[in-house]
Amino acid sequence: MATTAAAPPYVATREASNTGLWSWITTVDHKRIGALYLVTALIFFLIGGIEAEIIRLQLMQPNGTVVSAYTYNELFTMHGTTMIFLAVMPLSAAFFNFLVPLQIGARDVAFPRLNAFSYWVFLFGGLFINASWLLHAAPDGGWFGYAPLTTMQFNPGLNIDFWVLGIQILGVSSLAAAFNFITTIINMRAPGMQLMRMPMFTWMAFIVQFLLILAFPVITIALVFLQFDRFFGTQFYELAAGADPLLWQHLFWIFGHPEVYILILPAFGLVSEVLPTFSGKPLFGYPVMVYSGMLIAFLGFGVWAHHMFAVGMGPIADSVFGVTTLLIGIPTGVKIFNWIFTMWGGNVRFTVAAKFAIALIALFTIGGISGVMHASPPADLQQTDSYFVVAHFHYVLFGGSMMGIFAGIYYYYPKITGRLMSEKLGNWHFWLTFIGMNLTFFPMHFSGLAGMPRRIYRYDAGQGFTTYNEISSWGAYILAVATLFFVWNFVRSRKRGAVAGHNPWNAPSLEWSIPSPPPDYNYAVIPTVSSRYPLWDHKGAVVEFHEGEPIKTARELGIPMPFPTIKPLFTALFMTLMFTGLLFIHKNNWPMAYTFMFGGAAGMVASLYSWLLSPLE
Amino acid sequence: MANPAAAIEHHGHTPTTTGLDHRKVAIWAFIGSECMLFASLISTYLIYKGRSVTGPFPHEVCSPPVCDHVMKPILNIPVTSVSTFVLLMSSLAMVLALAAVENADKPKHSLSEKILGSSKLWLFMTALLGTTFLGFQAFEFTSFVHEGLTIRTNLFGSSFFTLTGFHGAHVTAGVLWLVTLLAIDIRRGLKPKDAVIVDIAALYWHFVDVVWIAIFTLVYLIH
Structure with a gap:
C-alpha cells in the first residue's frame, strides 16, 4: 500500500491476459471476481440442494430409514449453513461485485486486490467447512450452533470445530468485502451520481455492507468464546462455572437477525431494478424505498430476541421485542406496495426475470405475514421450533432471496456474458420452481401447526404428519427438476444463447450503456449523470454504446489497469491453513497444530507484505 | 459534489467523490x-462480573469456603x-509523527524544530511506548497466573484475559504497522504526499487507545 501513492504515469508493462485458468486465478477485475462468486455460489447452492433432497427423502415416509439420526443432524446443519453462508450471501456478493462499480460509473472497486482476497477466502472457507464430509464429521449443531450444546461436553467431535472455524473464515471474507464496497460507493461515484440518484440495487448493497460490518464482529466474538472453550478450556459457556446459558443466544441473534436482512435486501435491490425496466416506468416512490431499506436495517438490530421468546425473558422484554418486530413490517410493507405501484399502469413485459420478481412479491408477502404472526410472543410459543417456522423462513429466503436472485441472474446474464438465457427453458425453470416451492413449503405451515417439531429425523405414522410430508417431498423433487432446467439453461446459454447487445431490455441505468460483456475498463469515458434513469431521460453526458462499434483496449485508451496478482490468493490460502491448525489441537497433535498455525501465520504475513508493497497498477 | 479537478490538485492522485483517500474512508x-x-x-465481561463461583476476584477478597485459601483482589x-x-503518551507521539510527515518539506532551523519535525523519532517513540505497554501487560498476565488466575480458572479469568488479550493483540498489530512505517521512512x-498512510495508522492507533480508556475505566476503576 505504501508505494501505491506514488504510482508512476501509465506505462504498459504487462497486459492482462483475458483467457485461461491463470487469468482467472490472478484476476483483480471486479466483473470476473463477480463471475467467480456467481459460479462458485451456484455450485454450493446445488450442494445445499442435494442435502435438502436427502432430508426430504428421509422425511417422505414415517420412520424413514434413508439416513441415521447423526447424518440427519449433519444434513440439516450443513443445508442451513451452506444456503446462508455459501449460497445466498455469495450470490448477493456476486451481484455486488459485478454491478456496484458499473452502476455508479466506476472502473473498478476501491481495492481490487482486497476484492480478489475476499473471493478466495470465501472459496477456501467453503471448501474447509465441506471438507468435514470427508471425515464424516460435518457440523451437526444447527446453523445457529447453540452453546452450551456445542461445547466439548455435549459435542466432543470435530464437527463443531469445522463449523466454528469455517464461519470465522467466511466472516473475514464478508468483512473485507464490506469495507471495500462501502469505500467504493462513498468514494467512486461518477460525476453527478448523487446518493439519491444511485440505482436501488446499489442502495440496498450499500445498506447491507453496514449491516455486515456491524453484525459480523458480534458473531466473531461469540465464536471466539466457543473456540476458546473448546480448545483452551475457558468457561464462557460452562454453566457449572456460573456462565449465562443465554449468552450465546443473545450474541448469536444480535448477529443473526441483521443477517436475515443481509440475505434479503440484495434481492429487494435486484427486484427494484427488474420491475421498473419490465414495467417501462420509474420505480414508484424511490426516496421512500431508500428510507424503508434504511429503516429495515436500523430496526433489524433491535429485534434479535424475538428468536428467543421461548426462553422466558419476561413480559417486558417479550413485549418490546414483539413491538419492534411488528414495526419492521411497516417499511417492508411499503416496499411491497411500491413494487406493485411500479407495475400499476405500466406496460408489463412478462419475461422470466419479471416473473421471478413478481413471484418474490407474492411469496415474500406470505413469509412476511407468517413472520408478523410469530412476532406475537403468545402465538410464537405455539409456533417456535415447529415446521411452521421452517415454512416461514423458506418463504422469505427461497420465496424472497432466491426468487430475487434468479430474477437478477436472468436479467443480468446478458450483461455478464453478452448472451441471453433461453426464455423457453427459463419458463420451465420458473413455473416448476414456483409450483415446487409452494408444494414443498406450504404444507409445512400445517404440519407445523399440527405439532411437528423441527430437526427431527423421524416421526410416527399415527401422528398425522404423513400426508403433509409426502406433499413436501414431492414438491422438493419438482424443485430438483426445476434446478436442472436452470443449470442447463445457464450452461448452454453461455455459448449458444442469442447475442444480447448492450441493452436488450431497454433498461434505464448506466450499466446498460456499455457493451455486453463490458470491456475490462468498463467506461471508456466516465459518464456524467444528471438523473436517476440516464438511458431513459437522455440527460447528462452518458455515451451510449452503438452495436458494431469497435471496442478499444485499455492500452489504446491509455486507461491504467491494475496488474493481475496471485498474492491475495496466497494470503487467503495461508490464512485458511492457519485456521486448519486449530483442528489438530482437538486431536492433541501439538506439533502439527503449531506447524499449521505458525506456518500459516508466517505465510499470511509474508504474502500480505508482498501484496501491500507491490504497486497496484 | 466535490470538484474532481480540485481533488486532483489537492491529493495528487485519482479523484474521489468525497476528495478523501479511499484508505481513509x-x-x-x-x-x-x-x-x-x-x-x-x-x-x-460486564455481564459476567460477579458471577464467578470461585476466586480470585477482580476487586474483592476471596476467602474460604469459596476459595481454598484467602486470595487478595487481583487487579x-x-x-x-x-x-x-x-499508552496515552504514545498517542501524543503518534500525533507528532503525523505532523512531522505532513511538514517534512518545511525547512527546520532550531534544534527543537528538528526534534519535533523528525518523523523517524516520533514513529519510533510511538512504537516504543506501545511495546512498553505490551511489556506491562505481559508482566500483569504473568503475575496474575502466579497468583492463581488463568484463562481457565473462572468466568472472570476467561472474560478478563480474552478482553485484554484481544486489546493486546490489537496493540501488537499496531506496533508492527508502526515499525513497517518506520522502515519505509x-x-x-x-514525504507529505505519504501522509495518508501515516494518517490511517494514526487513526487505528488512537482508536486502540480509546478502547483501552474504556477498558481501564470499566474493568479496573469501577468496582
Whole structure:
C-alpha cells in the first residue's frame, strides 16, 4: 500500500491476459471476481440442494430409514449453513461485485486486490467447512450452533470445530468485502451520481455492507468464546462455572437477525431494478424505498430476541421485542406496495426475470405475514421450533432471496456474458420452481401447526404428519427438476444463447450503456449523470454504446489497469491453513497444530507484505 | 459534489467523490466494525462480573469456603495506571509523527524544530511506548497466573484475559504497522504526499487507545 501513492504515469508493462485458468486465478477485475462468486455460489447452492433432497427423502415416509439420526443432524446443519453462508450471501456478493462499480460509473472497486482476497477466502472457507464430509464429521449443531450444546461436553467431535472455524473464515471474507464496497460507493461515484440518484440495487448493497460490518464482529466474538472453550478450556459457556446459558443466544441473534436482512435486501435491490425496466416506468416512490431499506436495517438490530421468546425473558422484554418486530413490517410493507405501484399502469413485459420478481412479491408477502404472526410472543410459543417456522423462513429466503436472485441472474446474464438465457427453458425453470416451492413449503405451515417439531429425523405414522410430508417431498423433487432446467439453461446459454447487445431490455441505468460483456475498463469515458434513469431521460453526458462499434483496449485508451496478482490468493490460502491448525489441537497433535498455525501465520504475513508493497497498477 | 479537478490538485492522485483517500474512508468503516467487536467483549465481561463461583476476584477478597485459601483482589490499579499513561503518551507521539510527515518539506532551523519535525523519532517513540505497554501487560498476565488466575480458572479469568488479550493483540498489530512505517521512512523518507498512510495508522492507533480508556475505566476503576 505504501508505494501505491506514488504510482508512476501509465506505462504498459504487462497486459492482462483475458483467457485461461491463470487469468482467472490472478484476476483483480471486479466483473470476473463477480463471475467467480456467481459460479462458485451456484455450485454450493446445488450442494445445499442435494442435502435438502436427502432430508426430504428421509422425511417422505414415517420412520424413514434413508439416513441415521447423526447424518440427519449433519444434513440439516450443513443445508442451513451452506444456503446462508455459501449460497445466498455469495450470490448477493456476486451481484455486488459485478454491478456496484458499473452502476455508479466506476472502473473498478476501491481495492481490487482486497476484492480478489475476499473471493478466495470465501472459496477456501467453503471448501474447509465441506471438507468435514470427508471425515464424516460435518457440523451437526444447527446453523445457529447453540452453546452450551456445542461445547466439548455435549459435542466432543470435530464437527463443531469445522463449523466454528469455517464461519470465522467466511466472516473475514464478508468483512473485507464490506469495507471495500462501502469505500467504493462513498468514494467512486461518477460525476453527478448523487446518493439519491444511485440505482436501488446499489442502495440496498450499500445498506447491507453496514449491516455486515456491524453484525459480523458480534458473531466473531461469540465464536471466539466457543473456540476458546473448546480448545483452551475457558468457561464462557460452562454453566457449572456460573456462565449465562443465554449468552450465546443473545450474541448469536444480535448477529443473526441483521443477517436475515443481509440475505434479503440484495434481492429487494435486484427486484427494484427488474420491475421498473419490465414495467417501462420509474420505480414508484424511490426516496421512500431508500428510507424503508434504511429503516429495515436500523430496526433489524433491535429485534434479535424475538428468536428467543421461548426462553422466558419476561413480559417486558417479550413485549418490546414483539413491538419492534411488528414495526419492521411497516417499511417492508411499503416496499411491497411500491413494487406493485411500479407495475400499476405500466406496460408489463412478462419475461422470466419479471416473473421471478413478481413471484418474490407474492411469496415474500406470505413469509412476511407468517413472520408478523410469530412476532406475537403468545402465538410464537405455539409456533417456535415447529415446521411452521421452517415454512416461514423458506418463504422469505427461497420465496424472497432466491426468487430475487434468479430474477437478477436472468436479467443480468446478458450483461455478464453478452448472451441471453433461453426464455423457453427459463419458463420451465420458473413455473416448476414456483409450483415446487409452494408444494414443498406450504404444507409445512400445517404440519407445523399440527405439532411437528423441527430437526427431527423421524416421526410416527399415527401422528398425522404423513400426508403433509409426502406433499413436501414431492414438491422438493419438482424443485430438483426445476434446478436442472436452470443449470442447463445457464450452461448452454453461455455459448449458444442469442447475442444480447448492450441493452436488450431497454433498461434505464448506466450499466446498460456499455457493451455486453463490458470491456475490462468498463467506461471508456466516465459518464456524467444528471438523473436517476440516464438511458431513459437522455440527460447528462452518458455515451451510449452503438452495436458494431469497435471496442478499444485499455492500452489504446491509455486507461491504467491494475496488474493481475496471485498474492491475495496466497494470503487467503495461508490464512485458511492457519485456521486448519486449530483442528489438530482437538486431536492433541501439538506439533502439527503449531506447524499449521505458525506456518500459516508466517505465510499470511509474508504474502500480505508482498501484496501491500507491490504497486497496484 | 466535490470538484474532481480540485481533488486532483489537492491529493495528487485519482479523484474521489468525497476528495478523501479511499484508505481513509475504509479505515473509518473498519473502526466502526471494531467498535462492535470490542462492545461484544466488554459487554460479556460486564455481564459476567460477579458471577464467578470461585476466586480470585477482580476487586474483592476471596476467602474460604469459596476459595481454598484467602486470595487478595487481583487487579493492581497503580501499575495499570502507569501503563495506561504510557499508552496515552504514545498517542501524543503518534500525533507528532503525523505532523512531522505532513511538514517534512518545511525547512527546520532550531534544534527543537528538528526534534519535533523528525518523523523517524516520533514513529519510533510511538512504537516504543506501545511495546512498553505490551511489556506491562505481559508482566500483569504473568503475575496474575502466579497468583492463581488463568484463562481457565473462572468466568472472570476467561472474560478478563480474552478482553485484554484481544486489546493486546490489537496493540501488537499496531506496533508492527508502526515499525513497517518506520522502515519505509528510513529507507526512502516519508514525504507529505505519504501522509495518508501515516494518517490511517494514526487513526487505528488512537482508536486502540480509546478502547483501552474504556477498558481501564470499566474493568479496573469501577468496582
